Amino acid sequence: MSNDLWIILIGSLASAACALVGCFLVLRKQAMMGDAISHSVLPGIVIAFLITQSRAPIPMLIGAGTLGILTAFATNALERHGRLQPDASIGVTFTWLFAVGVILISAFAGHVDLDAECVLYGEIASSPWDVWLIGDTDMGPRAVWILGAITIANLIFVTLGYKQLKLTSFDPEMAAALGINVTLWHYLLMGFVSFTTVGAFESVGAILVVAMLIVPPNTAYLLTDRLSRMLIYSVIIGILSAIGGYWLAWLIDGSIAGAIATVSGALFLFAALFSPTHGVIAGYIARRHALITPD
Amino acid sequence: MNTAGAILASAPAALPPWLDFFTFRDTNIRLIFAGCVLLGLTSGVIGCFALLRKRALLGDALAHSALPGVCVAFILTGTKNPVVILAGATISCWIGAITIDLISRYTRVKSESALGMVLSVFFGLGILLLTYIQKSGNAAQAGLDKFLFGQASSMLDRDVWTLAIAGLLMLAAVALAYKEFKLVSFDPGFAFSIGLSTRVIETALATLTVLAVAIGLQAVGVVLMAAMLVTPAASARYWTDNLGKMIILSGAFGAIAGAIGTYISYLGPRMPTGPWMVVAATVVFTVSLLFAPRRGMLAHMLQLRRIRRKTTEENIIRTLYVLGERHNDMTKTSSIATLLEFRSMNTMTAERTLDRLIARGLVQEPAEGMFALTPEGVARGARLTRLHRLWEVYLTRKLELAPDHVHDDAEEIEHIITPELEARLVASLNDPGEDPHAQRIPPALEPGRAI
Numbered sequence: 001m002s003n004d005l006w007i008i009l010i011g012s013l014a015s016a017a018c019a020l021v022g023c024f025l026v027l028r029k030q031a032m033m034g035d036a037i038s039h040s041v042l043p044g045i046v047i048a049f050l051i052t053q054s055r056a057p058i059p060m061l062i063g064a065g066t067l068g069i070l071t072a073f074a075t076n077a078l079e080r081h082g083r084l085q086p087d088a089s090i091g092v093t094f095t096w097l098f099a100v101g102v103i104l105i106s107a108f109a110g111h112v113d114l115d116a117e118c119v120l121y122g123e124i125a126s127s128p129w130d131v132w133l134i135g136d137t138d139m140g141p142r143a144v145w146i147l148g149a150i151t152i153a154n155l156i157f158v159t160l161g162y163k164q165l166k167l168t169s170f171d172p173e174m175a176a177a178l179g180i181n182v183t184l185w186h187y188l189l190m191g192f193v194s195f196t197t198v199g200a201f202e203s204v205g206a207i208l209v210v211a212m213l214i215v216p217p218n219t220a221y222l223l224t225d226r227l228s229r230m231l232i233y234s235v236i237i238g239i240l241s242a243i244g245g246y247w248l249a250w251l252i253d254g255s256i257a258g259a260i261a262t263v264s265g266a267l268f269l270f271a272a273l274f275s276p277t278h279g280v281i282a283g284y285i286a287r288r289h290a291l292i293t294p295d
Numbered sequence: 296m297n298t299a300g301a302i303l304a305s306a307p308a309a310l311p312p313w314l315d316f317f318t319f320r321d322t323n324i325r326l327i328f329a330g331c332v333l334l335g336l337t338s339g340v341i342g343c344f345a346l347l348r349k350r351a352l353l354g355d356a357l358a359h360s361a362l363p364g365v366c367v368a369f370i371l372t373g374t375k376n377p378v379v380i381l382a383g384a385t386i387s388c389w390i391g392a393i394t395i396d397l398i399s400r401y402t403r404v405k406s407e408s409a410l411g412m413v414l415s416v417f418f419g420l421g422i423l424l425l426t427y428i429q430k431s432g433n434a435a436q437a438g439l440d441k442f443l444f445g446q447a448s449s450m451l452d453r454d455v456w457t458l459a460i461a462g463l464l465m466l467a468a469v470a471l472a473y474k475e476f477k478l479v480s481f482d483p484g485f486a487f488s489i490g491l492s493t494r495v496i497e498t499a500l501a502t503l504t505v506l507a508v509a510i511g512l513q514a515v516g517v518v519l520m521a522a523m524l525v526t527p528a529a530s531a532r533y534w535t536d537n538l539g540k541m542i543i544l545s546g547a548f549g550a551i552a553g554a555i556g557t558y559i560s561y562l563g564p565r566m567p568t569g570p571w572m573v574v575a576a577t578v579v580f581t582v583s584l585l586f587a588p589r590r591g592m593l594a595h596m597l598q599l600r601r602i603r604r605k606t607t608e609e610n611i612i613r614t615l616y617v618l619g620e621r622h623n624d625m626t627k628t629s630s631i632a633t634l635l636e637f638r639s640m641n642t643m644t645a646e647r648t649l650d651r652l653i654a655r656g657l658v659q660e661p662a663e664g665m666f667a668l669t670p671e672g673v674a675r676g677a678r679l680t681r682l683h684r685l686w687e688v689y690l691t692r693k694l695e696l697a698p699d700h701v702h703d704d705a706e707e708i709e710h711i712i713t714p715e716l717e718a719r720l721v722a723s724l725n726d727p728g729e730d731p732h733a734q735r736i737p738p739a740l741e742p743g744r745a746i
Contacts, residue, residue: 031411032352039518082584082592087351088529092580095355095522099573102444102519106565121422207359207518208422211415218408248423255426261419268412272402280401 006128006141008246011260013147014200015238018212019220020154021192023231026217027169028189032087033072034213036094037190038197038206040071042101045198050108055202057146061195067097068194069187098206122205122257143203150199157192158231165189166227204257211261212238219268222275237267316561324561327447330455331553331568334511335523335576337462339549340469341507342528343542344500347480352407353392353501354524356414358508358517360391362421365442365512366428375439377457377513384509391417392501418517445516447557447568454513461510465503469542476500477538515569523549526576533587552576606710607640607648609679612657613709614638615668616676625673628665677737683709684730685720691731692724698731 025034041064048063049055071093078089124143132139139145158165167175168185176182193213200209220233244267245260252259273280310318319325338354345353364387365380372379391413398409425440441449450458469476478486479496487493504524511520531545556572585592614637619625631645638645649666652658657672668676683705690701712720717739730736 026405026408029405029407031405031408035352035355035411035414078584083590083595084529084532084584085346085349085351087349088346088525091351091355091521091525092529092577095519095526095573096577099519099522099570099577102567102570103574106567106570107563109565121426205422207415207418210411211419214408214411215416218404218412221404222402252423252427253430254423258419258422258424258426261416262423265412265416265419268416272398272404278403283401 003128004246006144007124007256008243010124010127010141010143010147010203011242011246011256012239013144013151014203014209015212015216015242015260015264016235017147017151017154017196018200018209019216019234019238020151020158020231021189021196022213023217023220023227023234024158024165024169024189025193026214026221027227031214031218032090033075033190034193034197035207035210036075036090037068037071037193038201038209038213040094040097040101041067041194041198041201042098042206043067043104045201046101046104046108050104057142057199060198064198064201065191065194068197069191071097072187072190121255122201122203122208124203124256127203146199147203150196154192154196157188161185161188204260208257208261211264212241215261215264215268216241219264219271222268222271222278225277237264241267312562316558323448324557326452326455327450327568328554328557330450330458331447331514331557331572332550333455333459333462333553334514335527335549335551335553335556335572336546337465337549338507338511338520338523339527339531339545339547340466340542341503342524342549343531343538343545344476344480345504345524346528346532347538348500351525351529352410352521353395354504354508355521356395356410357388357391357505358511358520358524359414359421360417361385361388361508361512362418362442362517363387363424364390365439366421366424369428369439370424377454380442380512381457381461381509384512385505387417388505388508389502392505421517441516442512443516443518444567445512445514445519445569447514447560450513458510458513461506465506468499468503472496472499473539480538515572519569519573522573522576523552526573526580527552530576530580530583533583533590548576548579551579604648604651607644608652609675609710610638610640611645611648611652612668612672612676613679613683615658615666616673616680619668619673619676620680626667628661628667630664631666634666678739679709681737681739682712682717684734684736685717685724685727686712687730687732688724688727688736689720701731 022034025031044063044065044067045060048059052059074093075086075089078084078093079086082089084092127143128141130142132142132145164175164180164185167178167180168182172182175185196213197206197209200212204212216234216237217230219237220230223233224230241260241264244263246256248254248263249256249259271279274282276282315321316324319328342351342354345351361384364383364385366383367387368379368383369375395406395409395413398404398412399406404412428439438446438449475486475491475496476499478489478491479493479500483493483497486496507524508517508520511523515523527545527548528541530548531541534544535541552572552575555575556568556570559571559575560566560568583591586594588594611634614634615629616625618629618633618637619627631642631649634645635642649658649660652672653660656669657675658666659669659672660666686705686708687698687701690696690704691698721739728736
C-alpha cells in the first residue's frame with residue numbers, strides 16, 4: 001500500500017475513533033472536557049515514556065488514561081469541594097498539567113524522543129515508516145494497529161453502552177431513576193476519551209485531537225436529530241475531513257493534521273449554512289415564509 | 296527549547312546565580328523580568344472579568360485562535376515586528392470571538408462546543424500556515440514557532456516596550472470603565488435597564504481579553520496563555536468578595552507568577568519560562584484553595600466542625616434538661632448510657648463533649664459517671680427546649696403539620712433560631728404555654744438575653 005493511502009487510513013481511523021466518543025461529549029455539553037483531557041494527558045505520556053524508554057503503546061495508554069481520569073476527577077472535586085465555577089475548574093486543571101508536561105519534556109530533552117512541537121502537530125506524515133515488526137514480518141504502520149484497536153474498542157463501547165450513554169447524556173435524572181450509575185458512565189466516557197486522545201496524539205497532536213473530537217459531531221448535530229444517525233454521520237464527516245485534509249496539505253505542502261482540522265471546520269461552516277433542517281439559510285427561509293404566509 | 300538560563304548563563308557572575316538574579320544588573324534579566332511581571336499583572340487583572348462573567352475558558356479559545364493571525368501577519372509583511380504581530384494576533388482573536396458568538400447565536404450548537412471548535416479549527420489553520428511558512432524557505436521565519444509555547448528569553452527591548460505600553464493602556468481602561476465593567480459582570484440586566492449599552496461594554500471587555508492574549512503570546516505562548524487569564528483570578532476569588540480587592544490580588548498573583556517563572560528559568564538551564572509561570576500560578580491557586588480565610592477548604596472544614604460540635608453540645612444539654620424535667624428535678628443525674636438511649640451518638644463523642652461542657656461549667660459530675668446540668672446549664676437547656684417547642688407549635692398551628700411530624704424539624708432548627716426570630720415566634724403565636732404534645736414551654740428566663 002502506498003504511503004498516501006496509509007496516511008489517509010491513519011487519519012480516518014483517528015477521526016472515526018474521536019467522532020464516536022466526541023458525539024457524547026457534545027451532547028453532554030462537555031466539549032471543553034475534550035480540550036482539557038487532550039492537554040492534560042501530556043505528563044502521563046511523558047512519564048510513561050521516561051519509565052519505559054520506549055513508545056510502547058500499553059504503558060502510554062495507562063499513563064494517559066490515568067491522567068485523563070484524574071483530570072475529570074480533579075475538575076469535579078474543585079467544583080464540589082473547592083466550590084469553584086465549572087469553567088474555571090477545567091481551566092486551572094488542564095493548563096497546569098499541560099505546563100508540567102512541557103516542563104518534563106524540556107527537563108529530560110536528552111532522554112525523551114518527544115518534542116514540544118510534535119505534541120502540537122503530531123507526526124502523521126512520518127507514521128507510515130514507523131512500522132510494527134513481528135520477527136522479520138512487516139505488519140504495517142504501528143499507528144494503524146493502535147488506532148484500529150481504539151476505533152474498535154470505541155465502537156464496542158458505544159454499541160454495548162448505547163442505551164446507558166444515550167440516557168445519561170439526554171436525561172441524567174431519568175437515567176438515575178432507572179438505576180443507571182450516572183457517575184460510572186461519566187468516568188467511563190472520560191476514560192475512553194483519554195485512550196482515544198492518546199492514540200490519536202502521536203499522529204495529530206494534542207490540540208488537533210480536540211478538532212476531531214468535537215467538530216464532526218457538531219456538524220452531524222446540525223444534520224440530524226437522531227443519536228444513531230449523528231454517530232454515523234460524524235464518523236463519515238470525520239473520514240471526509242481526513243481525506244480532504246490530506247489533499248489540502250499536499251496542495252500547499254503544510255501540516256496534515258492542521259489541514260484536517262481546517263477542512264473539518266470548513267465542513268462545519270458548510271453544514272451551518274446549508275443544512276436543510278438546522279442551517280442558517282433554511283432557518284432564514286422558514287422565517288421569511290412564516291412572515292409572508294398569514295396563518 | 297532555548298531558555299533564559301541558557302542565554303544568561305554567560306553573564307559574568309561573582310555571586311552565585313540564585314543571588315545574582317536579584318541584583319538585576321544584567322539588562323537581559325531586567326528586561327525579561329519586567330516583561331513577565333507586567334504580563335502576569337495585566338492578564339491577572341483582565342482575567343477577573345472573564346471569570347466573573349463565567350467565561351473563563353474564552354481566553355483559552357482566543358489564545359489558540361491568535362495563531363493564524365500571527366502567521367498571516369508574517370506572510371503579508373515578512374517581519375516579526377511586535378506591533379505587526381500584535382495587530383495580526385488581535386485581529387485573528389477578534390474573528391475568533393465573533394465566530395464563537397455567531398455560532399452560538401445562529402445555530403443550535405451549544406456555546407462550549409462553539410468555543411472548542413473555534414479553538415481547535417483556528418489552531419489547526421494556524422499550524423497549517425506555520426508549516427507552510429517554514430517550508431517556503433523564508434529565512435526570517437525562524438522563531439515564529441516560539442509563539443506556540445512562548446519564549447520569554449527571546450524578548451527584545453521593543454517587545455517589552457510594546458508589552459508595557461499595551462499593558463498600561465489596558466490597566467488605564469479598566470480603571471476608567473471600572474464601574475461599567477463591574478455592573479456588566481455582575482448584573483447585565485440592571486446595567487441595561489439604567490441605559491448602559493451592555494453590548495458596547497461586553498465588546499470592550501472582549502477586546503481587553505483579546506489584547507491580553509496578544510501581548511502574552513511571546514512570553515507564554517498561545518497554549519498556556521489561558522492559564523494566566525484563569526488561574527490568578529480564580530485564586531483571588533477565594534480571598535475576597537470585593538471586586539476591587541479581587542482585581543488587585545489577581546494582578547499581584549499574576550505578577551508573582553511572572554517573577555517566579557523568570558527566576559526558575561534563569562536558574563535551570565533548560566527550564567522554559569511560560570510553563571513555570573503557569574506552575575507558579577497554580578501553586579498560588581492551591582494555597583488559596585486550601586488556606587484562604589472563609590472561602591478556603593480548610594476554613595470551610597473548620598467551620599463545619601465547629602457547627603457539628605455546637606450541635607452535639609446542645610443536644611446533650613437538652614437531653615439532660617428533658618430528663619430532669621421528667622423527674623421534676625434538675626439535679627437528677629444520668630449516666631452516659633441513659634443519655635445514649637435518647638441520642639444516637641457514639642460513646643467517645645458523648646464523653647468528649649461532656650468533658651468540654653464540664654470545663655465550661657454547664658454540666659457537673661457529682662458522682663463518677665453520673666451527670667447533671669449546672670444552674671447555668673439548666674438556663675441553656677430551658678432556652679433550647681423553649682425554641683424547640685415554640686417551633687413545633689409554629690409548624691402545627693401555622694403550617695398545619697400533624698403533631699407527630701414536627702419533632703425532627705424542630706430538632707434541627709433549635710440550634711439556629713436567633714433571639715429576634717424567637718421574639719417574632721412568641722408574638723405571632725400569642726406566647727403559647729404548651730407545645731403540641733402538651734408539654735410545658737419553659738418561659739424566657741431573662742427576656743432579651745441571648746444565651
